[in-house]
Amino acid sequence: MWTRRDFGLGLGALGLGGALPALAQKLRVMKVANTAAVNDPQQCFVTAGQHPRLNFYKPDGVDVEYVNMSSMTQALQSLRAGHADFGPAVPGILLPAMAKDPALDLVSVYKWLPRNANVIVVKPGSAIKSAADLAGKRIGVRSQGDSGIVVTKTMLAELGLKDDRCEYIAIGDGAPAGAAIDNDRVDAMVTFDTAAARIELVGTALRYVPITPKFAQVGSGWICVPRKLLKEERKALVALFRGIAKSTLFSHANLDAGIDLHWAVYPESRPKGRSEAEARKELAFILKDRRNSWMRRPDDPDQRIGASSLAEWKANIDMTAESTKNPKLADELGDPNRLFSNELIDEINAFDKQAVVEMAKGFRLQG
Structure with a gap:
């Protein structure tokens, strides 16, 4: 003391x-x-x-x-x-x-x-294995003004891919976000590490997908x-x-x-x-x-x-x-x-x- x-x-x-x-x-x-x-x-x-x-x-x-x-x-x-x-x-x-x-x-x-504290999270059995697989998918973000949208666009652009077929869906934080992932309202969520951890705490199992190499260094x-x-x-x-x-x-x-x-x-x-x-x-x-x-x-x-x-x-x-x-x-x-x-x-x-x-x-x- x-x-x-x-x-x-x-x-x-x-x-x-x-x-x-x-x-x-x-x-x-x-x-x-x-x-x-x-x-x-x-x-x-x-x-x-x-x-x-x-x-x-x-x-x-x-x-x-x-x-x-x-x-x-x-x-x-x-x-x-x-x-x-x-x-x-x-x-x-x-x-x-x-x-x-x-x-x-x-x-x-x-x-x-x-x-870099951004993460990509999906259900454990998801077919999404890499950031490239986000193209054309339903991406969960905390809100429509959230940086997860920009982060997704940035990673896909790094890979030479477009996000024009992606759908960005606001699913909030914690339990609401976990429910959206559990109930397949979204295919993945792009968010900060702390937000993903809060989702795990409410009982939603997540698998972390690596972010893109160039973006990871920033x-x-x-x-x-x-x-x-x-x-x-x-x-x-x-x-x-x-x-x-x-x-x-x-x-x-x-x-x-x-x-x-x-x-x-x-x-x-x-x-x-x-x-x-x-x-x-x-x-x-x-x-x-x-x-x-x-x-x-x-x-x-x-x-x-x-x-x-x-x-x-x-x-x-x-x-x-x-x-x-x-x-x-x-x-x-x-x-x-x-x-x-x-x-x-x-x-x-x-x-x-x-x-x-x-x-x-x-x-x-x-x-």
Whole structure:
């Protein structure tokens, strides 16, 4: 169990001790356009650091506020209108939107999901054995604004196939999605790893089909901000993403503690109708793959947390051009360097990462 003295030492090890006077300053609350309900503890890679025991944000003058969105498209609209400060950037949705609307001036500044967390799932006895078999099939997606549609188009385009005969059917999450798969309303579902795990938890047996090789090498989650905000509030953004980087490292090193901290910060997310032990077991299953997707691949030449590369954004453009059947997309977007920025990355990474990991290993919220 951590004592008050341990906590003070932890702050010092993380370089936070001298920043405590900042708590008296007015906080800049950064609003996130959130497409996964804040009640979902998979958000602990952001929320863990909001707990006073970690305090990864407030000493640097920032905090996070969730604004829930129904889709990626709504999140982009919210960012464009200034109703949110940062939000998810899924290239297959973001790039066509930016090409169509030059006023949507967003820049991806932090890669929060450096590994590909998309999956294809089918019933165990399905004839679908590879991504190529999705052509012409009924594809389950969470909603009609879901990224699963773009992901399917991207993979089929990589294989030189068309999706013009595919039918995309919104089947929701969890039990409704499981029922749609069990009752053969869809032939397959394309979704995120965490969503597929939730379907398995309700009793639906699934078989995972490999995603396509080229697509598998691309990260699946970036965070974008309005370019104007990047220019005007650079210091606040560095503080925000440094807090997220610390929270990610902490939750990866001690997932149980990350979940505890999320539940403590958002008590409405605590399990209802079942024991905490059962809920924790479920969450461990849901996050079994996602937890590692928070971290960069060991063979990634750039190990800085949050960093992007020009090569991957060119690949994103190429794949999106194929999936949207728009060979002019690259020309419409212009210089690909404007789509992302690493200018905050070195400052974001300017903390003792091993100290965070060691803090996590010895952390207990209670008892």
